[in-house]
Amino acid sequence: MLRKLAVLALAPLFACGSTTATTTETDGSSSTGDSDTAGTTGEPAYRATIRRTSFGVAHVLADDLGSALFGQAYAFAQDHACTLADQIVKVRSERAKYFGRGSGDAHLTSDFAYQALEVGLRAQRMWDAAPAEVQTAIEGYAAGYNQYLRDTPPGELPSDCAGAPWVKEIEALDLVRYYVDLGLLGSGNQLVGYIGTAQPPGVPSRMPGGPLAGLGTLTSGGFGSNGWALGADKTASGGGIVVANPHFPWTGELKLWESHLTVPDELNIYGVGLMGVPGVLIGFNDELGWTHTFSAGTRFTFYKLTLDPNDPTAYLYDGTSRPMTAKTFEVEVAGEGKVSRTLWYSHYGPMLNVDPIGWSTDVALTYRDANIENPRLIEQFLGMDRAKSLDEFKQVYQTVQGIPWVNTMAADKHGDAWYADASATAQISDAAIAGWQAAIEDDFLTGLLYQQGGLVVLDGSDSTYEWQDSGDARAPGLVPFSGVPQLARRDFVFNANDSYWLANPAEPLEGFSPLHGSERAPQSPRTRINAMLLQNDPRFPVAGDDGKFSLTEVKAAIQGNHSLTADLVLDDLLQRCDAQHLIEVAGATVDLRTICELLGAWDRRFNPDSVGAVLFREYLAAYGADSVLDRGSLFNAPFDPEDPVHTPHTLKAPAEGQVDGALVALGEAVINLKTAGVPLSAPLKQLQRAPRGSVEIGVHGGFAKEGIANVVGYNAGLNSTLLPKVYRPETVDGTAGLTERGYVVNYGSSFVMAVEFGPDGPQGEAFLTYSQSEDPRSPHFRDQTELFSRKEWRPLLFREADIAADPNLHETVVEGG
Incomplete structure (x- = not known):
C-alpha cells in the first residue's frame, strides 16, 4: 500500500520541513511523488532524490555531481545541521562575537588563532587552485545545506541550535575555510591555544598558553583506529576484504556520517565522511574498498x-x-x-x-x-571515490598528493591489497x-x-x-609520494596507529625518515593483536583451519574483544594467586581467593556479559601506560625487534625476598572496586556505559592497555565543538577511570565496516556506533548504538534492488539552488 504524506508530517522523522521537497513513504515498492515547488521560480540548479533506508542511511541519487552533493548536504543537515554551523562560526573567528570571551578567554583565543592561521586567505587559495569539478562539488554541498535551512523554520532545528542567531546560510568559501581547518587536524588545529596566546616577554598582557x-x-591527534585490507591469499572468496574500525569521538565535529552517492555512469560510492565534507572518506564502490587510520608520523x-x-x-x-x-x-x-x-x-x-x-x-x-598549504584535500577524496580500479586509486595518490594525516589500506575485487602512509610529512x-x-x-x-x-x-x-624541496611533492619541503612508505600484498596489510613498519610483519618497511614514524620499536598491544588475528595466530585462531577469512570470520575477529594483555599475563598471575591468597595492601589484609576464582573463569574478553573484565582492568590500573610496550613493571621478557608481534611477554616475577607487586596490584583493585560500590562479579555492560541523550547504553570493548582491537573509552579533548559533549564525573582514585556512573564512553569504535568483494560484487555489514542523527527527536539517534551494544551487524544496502526492498524506505526529492 502506498500513501503520500505531506512534508511537515515527516518533520519528527527527518528533522526537516520542506516546502520545496516532495516526500513519499513506501512499503518497499518503487514510487514517485508529485513535486511541490511553491516559492520557486524557473528551473532549479540542483535536484536529488534522498532515499532513507533502515537506521536512517541516506542514499542520494542525482543526474550530476553537483546535485548529488546538494542532496548529500541536505540529508546531512537533517541529521547534523548544528554541528556544521558551530564549526563555521569557529573558522570565521566569530565565537567571541556570539558566545563572549569564553572561560579563560578560550573563545577569544580561538578566534585570534584562526586569524593567525589565515584560514580565510588559505581558503581562497585552495578555492582558486581547485579543479572545476571540485568547485562544483563544494558549491553543490553549500547549496544543499542552505536549502535545508531555508526549508526548516529556525525554531524547528534540533534543540542544540534551535533559533540560534549563529545558524546561517553559508558560502562555498566558508566550507573551504572549514576544510583548511580539517587538514590541520594533526597540527595547527591542535595548537590553537598555543598560537592565539603567544606574546613576547615584556608585554603586560601576557597570557597562559x-x-x-x-x-x-x-x-596522533589522540585518535586511534584499526584498518585491514585482505587480499586473495587470505580470503575464502579470493576477492578482497576491507575492515574499517576508526576510533573517533562520539560527539562533535569529528563524528562520521553515513551515505551512499549515485550519479549514473559516473559515481557509485558508499561509506562515511567527516561532518560537512562532500563525498566519502572511508567506504567502497563496485571495484574496491578502503579505510584509514591516523598516522604515527609528524605533520x-x-x-x-x-x-x-x-x-x-x-x-x-x-x-x-x-x-x-x-x-x-x-x-x-x-x-x-x-x-x-x-x-x-x-x-x-x-x-x-x-x-x-x-x-x-x-x-x-x-x-x-606540513598541511598549512593543502589545496587538494577535497580533490583527493573525490578522486578516490571515483576510482574504477586499484591502479586508478593509487594514481590519485600520486598525482593529487592531498592526503593530510592518515594511513590508507585498500583492497579490490581481484584480491590485491595495498597500504600507504601518504600523509604530508616534512623532508x-x-x-x-x-x-x-x-x-x-x-x-x-x-x-x-x-x-x-x-x-x-x-x-x-x-x-x-630547513625542509628540503625535491620539486615533485604537493608543496615545497614535503616528501613526495614516491618517497612515502607503501606496500602491495596478496595476503594482507593493516595498521593500528603504530608506524608503517609492520604493515605486514612478513615484509617490514624500513629505511624511511623517522619523521614518518619509528622502525624496530615496541608496538602497542592493539597493533600486536591486530597482527595476531590476521595471521590466525594459535592464540587467536579466528580464521579457522584453512587460515582464510570469510566475511563472517572477519566480523567476529574485529569485534571479538580478545584481550592480548590478559592472555600474556593472566596464567602467571593466577598461579601466584593460588600460591598466596592473602596480601597486605596499605595496612589491610586482602583475601584474593574470590577475585582469582572470578578471573580464572573469565573468558579473557571484554564482551558485554564478560565477568572478570572489570577486575582485570582495575588490576592493570596499577601499571603505567608504557608498561605494556617493553620489559618493566609488568612484563619480564623484553621487546625483541626480530619478533615484534610476540614480545614483550610473561608477568614480571618479584625479586627474591620482595613483596609480589602483581598481587598487591590485584589487592588494590579489590579495595578500589569495593570503595566504588562495584560488585566484583559485575559484567562489563553494567559499568561501561555510552550516554545517548538521557539513555545510557551498556557497550563492549576495551581500553588501550588491555590489548583489544575494539577500543572504547573516554577522552575529553578530541574535538572543538561548543555543542553539548559527554562529560564524566570525578573518577575514583587509583582506578582506570571508574566513576559513580561507571566507565563513561564518549570515544572509540565508530563506523565498523566489513565489506567483501565476491563474484556478485561488494557485500558488507556495518554499524555506526553512535547512530546516524544527533537530533534526539530522530528515531536514528541511538538505534545503532543499541545494535552495537548487542553486536548485531546490519547489511550495507548498495544494490538498487536491496534499497528498493528495504521495508523502511522513505524517499524525498529535494531541489533548489
Whole structure:
C-alpha cells in the first residue's frame, strides 16, 4: 500500500520541513511523488532524490555531481545541521562575537588563532587552485545545506541550535575555510591555544598558553583506529576484504556520517565522511574498498629559536639577527565591541606559547606545518571515490598528493591489497636528522618534547634544519609520494596507529625518515593483536583451519574483544594467586581467593556479559601506560625487534625476598572496586556505559592497555565543538577511570565496516556506533548504538534492488539552488 504524506508530517522523522521537497513513504515498492515547488521560480540548479533506508542511511541519487552533493548536504543537515554551523562560526573567528570571551578567554583565543592561521586567505587559495569539478562539488554541498535551512523554520532545528542567531546560510568559501581547518587536524588545529596566546616577554598582557602535557597527543591527534585490507591469499572468496574500525569521538565535529552517492555512469560510492565534507572518506564502490587510520608520523616540526639578546622579537639565523613578523588582528566580542591582539611569526610559522616554557628572553618555540598549504584535500577524496580500479586509486595518490594525516589500506575485487602512509610529512636532510637525534640526548627541551610523544624539535637558528624541496611533492619541503612508505600484498596489510613498519610483519618497511614514524620499536598491544588475528595466530585462531577469512570470520575477529594483555599475563598471575591468597595492601589484609576464582573463569574478553573484565582492568590500573610496550613493571621478557608481534611477554616475577607487586596490584583493585560500590562479579555492560541523550547504553570493548582491537573509552579533548559533549564525573582514585556512573564512553569504535568483494560484487555489514542523527527527536539517534551494544551487524544496502526492498524506505526529492 502506498500513501503520500505531506512534508511537515515527516518533520519528527527527518528533522526537516520542506516546502520545496516532495516526500513519499513506501512499503518497499518503487514510487514517485508529485513535486511541490511553491516559492520557486524557473528551473532549479540542483535536484536529488534522498532515499532513507533502515537506521536512517541516506542514499542520494542525482543526474550530476553537483546535485548529488546538494542532496548529500541536505540529508546531512537533517541529521547534523548544528554541528556544521558551530564549526563555521569557529573558522570565521566569530565565537567571541556570539558566545563572549569564553572561560579563560578560550573563545577569544580561538578566534585570534584562526586569524593567525589565515584560514580565510588559505581558503581562497585552495578555492582558486581547485579543479572545476571540485568547485562544483563544494558549491553543490553549500547549496544543499542552505536549502535545508531555508526549508526548516529556525525554531524547528534540533534543540542544540534551535533559533540560534549563529545558524546561517553559508558560502562555498566558508566550507573551504572549514576544510583548511580539517587538514590541520594533526597540527595547527591542535595548537590553537598555543598560537592565539603567544606574546613576547615584556608585554603586560601576557597570557597562559597551552600546557606542555597537552603536546603529547599532537603527533596522533589522540585518535586511534584499526584498518585491514585482505587480499586473495587470505580470503575464502579470493576477492578482497576491507575492515574499517576508526576510533573517533562520539560527539562533535569529528563524528562520521553515513551515505551512499549515485550519479549514473559516473559515481557509485558508499561509506562515511567527516561532518560537512562532500563525498566519502572511508567506504567502497563496485571495484574496491578502503579505510584509514591516523598516522604515527609528524605533520609539523617545532623550531627552537635562539633569540637576539637585544630583541626578543628577533632570532639568530646562521649567525645573523632576523626579525619576526608582527600582525595585528581584530575580533568582535559580545558586549565589548572590537578587541585587538598582535601575534608574531618566525619565517617558519606562528610563534607558540607553551606553559611553563612560555616565550623567554633566551628561547622561544615556533613551528612549520606540513598541511598549512593543502589545496587538494577535497580533490583527493573525490578522486578516490571515483576510482574504477586499484591502479586508478593509487594514481590519485600520486598525482593529487592531498592526503593530510592518515594511513590508507585498500583492497579490490581481484584480491590485491595495498597500504600507504601518504600523509604530508616534512623532508629534512640526513644531517638534520642526525643533529636532531643527537639533540634528543643533549638538549633538555628537545629530549623532553620527544618523550612527550615523538615531537620533533629542530634548531631554528641553523639553516641545516630547513625542509628540503625535491620539486615533485604537493608543496615545497614535503616528501613526495614516491618517497612515502607503501606496500602491495596478496595476503594482507593493516595498521593500528603504530608506524608503517609492520604493515605486514612478513615484509617490514624500513629505511624511511623517522619523521614518518619509528622502525624496530615496541608496538602497542592493539597493533600486536591486530597482527595476531590476521595471521590466525594459535592464540587467536579466528580464521579457522584453512587460515582464510570469510566475511563472517572477519566480523567476529574485529569485534571479538580478545584481550592480548590478559592472555600474556593472566596464567602467571593466577598461579601466584593460588600460591598466596592473602596480601597486605596499605595496612589491610586482602583475601584474593574470590577475585582469582572470578578471573580464572573469565573468558579473557571484554564482551558485554564478560565477568572478570572489570577486575582485570582495575588490576592493570596499577601499571603505567608504557608498561605494556617493553620489559618493566609488568612484563619480564623484553621487546625483541626480530619478533615484534610476540614480545614483550610473561608477568614480571618479584625479586627474591620482595613483596609480589602483581598481587598487591590485584589487592588494590579489590579495595578500589569495593570503595566504588562495584560488585566484583559485575559484567562489563553494567559499568561501561555510552550516554545517548538521557539513555545510557551498556557497550563492549576495551581500553588501550588491555590489548583489544575494539577500543572504547573516554577522552575529553578530541574535538572543538561548543555543542553539548559527554562529560564524566570525578573518577575514583587509583582506578582506570571508574566513576559513580561507571566507565563513561564518549570515544572509540565508530563506523565498523566489513565489506567483501565476491563474484556478485561488494557485500558488507556495518554499524555506526553512535547512530546516524544527533537530533534526539530522530528515531536514528541511538538505534545503532543499541545494535552495537548487542553486536548485531546490519547489511550495507548498495544494490538498487536491496534499497528498493528495504521495508523502511522513505524517499524525498529535494531541489533548489
